[in-house]
Amino acid sequence: MTVTTRILATEVAPMGDIEGLHHVGHVVHDMDTATERYRRLGFTVSPPAYPVLPGEGPCGVANAHVYFPRDFVELVAVIDPDRTPAGARPLPLRVPDGKLPGLAAVIRATTDNIASFLRRFQGLHIAIVDTPDIDAVAARLTAAGVPHGGVHAVQRPVETAAGTVMEPARYLEISAPGLPPGRVPEGRVGFAENAPVEDPRGTDHPNGATGLVGCVLCVADREVPEVRERYGAYLGEPREGRANVTLVAASALGDLLPGERPAALPAFAAYTVAVRDITATERLLRDHDVPTARTGAGEVFVPSAAALGAAIVFRQEP
Incomplete structure (x- = not known):
């Protein structure tokens, strides 16, 4: 049996709550190797960044991005506290003391998920869909009986003409029975809603x-x-x-x-x-x-x- 079926397109879900892909995530063993390889492929790659918790060193995962005007490819690698990627920027996380344990737990869970992806294989493990109304998506999924972790608010770094700015974003991850939260059999699938950013940098790529x-x-x-x-x-x-x-x-x-x-x-x-x-x-x-x-x-x-x-x-x- 051979089957090939297209299953996602613009404005296919109820209430027009899908606008295409937001990003895909390429999980790699080594960020330095990945950024060099992507530049050889003709992509402009942002400098990697990694989170730093108050009073601690590098933690979690490092991210670099290949930006396009409406979407992006994310490179993801688990941080080695003793060897951060070349040219990587620390992102100190400012969080009230009472919230620190919860944030640390979230970072550990994310790191564990990424590490489990790498144990399967190095490659594509993340597909996030763009939506203008993530609350409508959450309600639709709940009504359809699709397990998910609810809507979360975060900030992510974006290169602009004024320098690096922290862009507000809201996201939702789909879950599957028998797997850790935020996991489905093929990896991480979810939705993201971003506020618009003026003039993102790094969207001109030598490969066109x-x-x-x-x-x-x-x-x-x-x-x-x-x-x-x-x-x-x-x-x-x-x-x-x-x-x-x-x-x-x-x-x-x-x-x-x-x-x-x-x-x-x-x-x-x-x-x-x-x-x-x-x-x-x-x-x-x-x-x-x-x-x-x-x-x-x-x-x-x-x-x-x-x-x-x-x-x-x-x-x-x-």
Whole structure:
């Protein structure tokens, strides 16, 4: 059996509460290696950052970002307190004393989740959907019987013309029975609502990338109907649009991405970015000695073996 089904698009969920992908997360063993590799692929990568709790040193995970005007790719690595990534910026967390134990517990839980992802494989483990109304999403999921952890408010660093600013954001993580909170079998899936940021920096990429188009979720053939139903509850009915999650049976992954094999099942196997000029993108990859292949549809992609466990598809924007 071979099955390939598109299952996420713009304005497919009730009340128009989906606007495409917010970001995908590439979990890596070593942040220095990851930032070097992504720059070789032609992406502009922000300096890594890591949290610092009051009275303590580096903790949790380090993050670096590949920003686009509307979305981004996140690089994530567990912090080694004795070896922070090159050029990484500490982000001191200001929190009232009474709230410190709770925040420390959240950071530990997040770190444990990321470490568990790496034990499965290095690669894509996070897919977060963009929404203008996360409270409506929470209500819709609850009504549909989808377990989730509720809406949380955080701040994240964003590079702007005025320097680094802390951007308010609200997020929700979907949970699955029998797994730790915020986990589903394929990793971390959820929704995020951000306040608009004026003039984000770092969105001009040498490879011409302009935005995140979608990602590929590979599952065992026999699990396709269940996963299709599950994502239908998360995201709405199948329909093509600005951004999507493509569900593919394991037996069909080689047709979609020739030469690729799933590192585990279920797993996010790839993501797609739009580029201004695919000929120029392919030339840059060739000049940087990056191996490329063609998808079943004839698009350019970098195999997962050359991109730290996550295949990257480059698509000519319309």
